[in-house]
Amino acid sequence: MFENTSPNRLNILQAFDRLLTIMDELREQCPWDRKQTMESLRHLTIEEMYELSDSILEGNMAEVKKELGDLILHIVFYARIASETNTFDIADVLNAICDKLISRHPHIYGTVKADTEEQVKQNWEQLKLKEGNKSVLAGVPSSLPALVKAMRIQEKARGAGFDWEEKTQVWEKVEEEMQEFKEAFNSEQEIDSKEAEGEFGDLLFSLVNYARFVDINPETALERTNKKFIKRFTYLEEEAKKAGKNLQDMTLAEMDIYWEKAKKQK
Structure with a gap:
């Protein structure tokens, strides 16, 4: 198996160890961190995911880095909480995903042949069925937003050859x-x-x-349109306010003048 012994890998491991140490200290010494449970962190984790998504769509790499840090903190936090009842710890989490990746990539770690992305996806779904999933759709979380869920359902069905x-x-x-x-x-x-x-x-x-x-990606496409509409509507509000006008008192034709100007803004 490939091994990375570069100095940068050591820096990465040291940084991760530093985070684990800080997490231990906070869990033992900070009143807020001591109080948290998996249930209390759940909605915060969802919020962090959406913040990461926004940063990616905006192409703000500084924010992407920040939000990734927040997410890694949450993962370490969940693992620390579980370790307190000897349920699992961060090593179990990391080894489990490593084992899963190896077993799901037999074309890399075994003798299975897969030369295209489509073959890889089909192999992935077949392996999940062998692991005990009763349906290829079983891996689609029920709580996903409907638009994302539709995309994932269709991708899963395609992986099974139904398309x-x-x-x-x-x-x-x-x-x-x-x-x-x-x-x-x-x-x-x-x-x-x-x-x-x-x-x-x-x-x-x-x-x-x-x-x-x-x-x-329909989710990305719709969110970009949402952001575009927000930007243009905000411009419309600001320009109307500068002109001493109230949107509620303006006709659609009057508002459309500002809207067309908004479309020309970068």
């Missing part, structure tokens, strides 16, 4: 779902909200599927 062959087929499905959604609202009878919601869900799912086929 469209051409992107044109996927787009035809998008158009089919769009038509069904339109029909749910164009009916002369009273709109069935549950049916309309179901058709809208089908449409979103098919759009996520198409995005996957053209190598677009």
